[in-house]
Amino acid sequence: MNPSVGVVIPTRGDRPGPLRAALEGVLGQDPAQVVVVADGGDPVDVAEQVADVVAATRGRVQVLPNRLSPGLPGARNTGIAALTTDLVAFCDDDDLWLPGKLPAQIAALGDAEFASCAIEVEYGSRVVPRTAGRSQVRVADLVRSRMMMVHSSTFLFRRGALWVDESAPGGQNEDWDLALRAARRQPIVHVDRPLVRVRWGGSQYVTRWADRIAGLEWMLARHPELAADPTGAARVYGQLAFHHAALGRRREAGRWALRAFSARRGELRAPIALAVATGLVSAHAVLAVLHTRGHGI
Numbered sequence: 001m002n003p004s005v006g007v008v009i010p011t012r013g014d015r016p017g018p019l020r021a022a023l024e025g026v027l028g029q030d031p032a033q034v035v036v037v038a039d040g041g042d043p044v045d046v047a048e049q050v051a052d053v054v055a056a057t058r059g060r061v062q063v064l065p066n067r068l069s070p071g072l073p074g075a076r077n078t079g080i081a082a083l084t085t086d087l088v089a090f091c092d093d094d095d096l097w098l099p100g101k102l103p104a105q106i107a108a109l110g111d112a113e114f115a116s117c118a119i120e121v122e123y124g125s126r127v128v129p130r131t132a133g134r135s136q137v138r139v140a141d142l143v144r145s146r147m148m149m150v151h152s153s154t155f156l157f158r159r160g161a162l163w164v165d166e167s168a169p170g171g172q173n174e175d176w177d178l179a180l181r182a183a184r185r186q187p188i189v190h191v192d193r194p195l196v197r198v199r200w201g202g203s204q205y206v207t208r209w210a211d212r213i214a215g216l217e218w219m220l221a222r223h224p225e226l227a228a229d230p231t232g233a234a235r236v237y238g239q240l241a242f243h244h245a246a247l248g249r250r251r252e253a254g255r256w257a258l259r260a261f262s263a264r265r266g267e268l269r270a271p272i273a274l275a276v277a278t279g280l281v282s283a284h285a286v287l288a289v290l291h292t293r294g295h296g297i
Helices: 016-027 043-049 051-055 072-082 101-109 139-144 174-185 209-222 230-246 250-263 269-277 283-292
Strands: 005-011 033-038 061-065 087-090 095-097 114-123 126-130 156-158 188-199
Touching (some): 005 016, 016 033, 016 095, 061 072, 101 114, 114 174, 174 188, 230 269, 250 269
Parallel strands (some): 005 033
16 A cells, blocks of 8 residues: 655745745645645635645645745645645746656665656746766765755655754745755665656745855754765865855955865866956856756856
């Protein structure tokens, strides 16, 4: 007998179109429960936006306010706390589960605690697959690379095993932190087929540079192994350089770029950050080019 699955969908309440698509994609895979958590929005308004979809499920969908700390981590934990299922899955309100996502992950999970899957990134008219080339993800993998295919909308895990850390500044990197903590307990089972479409272009987090800096500093303090691995350290330092450059902080951008070069001379984020810091190119232009290729900074 397959384990029961509950799905948590956080939303701000001002994106009824994407939320409806996300909800329909999730419901097409027959989960036992779905909890839509309104973070900073009126749950009554959110419920009205998708009332016809909710009504057709005969009680399988709840729309709740975020009852914990404001932001994405609190919204996710509110949803987890409301579920009674064996497994928990996440789906962001601007992403889309593709057919077969849940069955493939449940079949692969076995006795493990946590599963992810490959994704495809949609940006404008382009759709780019992002696969991992492996069936397990370990701590060392997530230290060397953020592994964006281990995305929050792919997460499936045993209820009660893990909670989202609500101390993540601005909700930044809570998903990376959760994946690292899961992999520390046992390897993450990864289905390396694109089973989630991640839609870029509408995220509220991408250009919140100060929050992104705080989130990376939080990760460095919380996971010392990030600074111990030269490749992982250079990547994070290069990102910090880029975010400071985007804020016009040339001195800080230069300092972090130097640290990135010191950790690994081939780290390309460092010269990109310096180009932004000196005004040769804008941060937004860099992100636009990267996003069309299915990559972030």
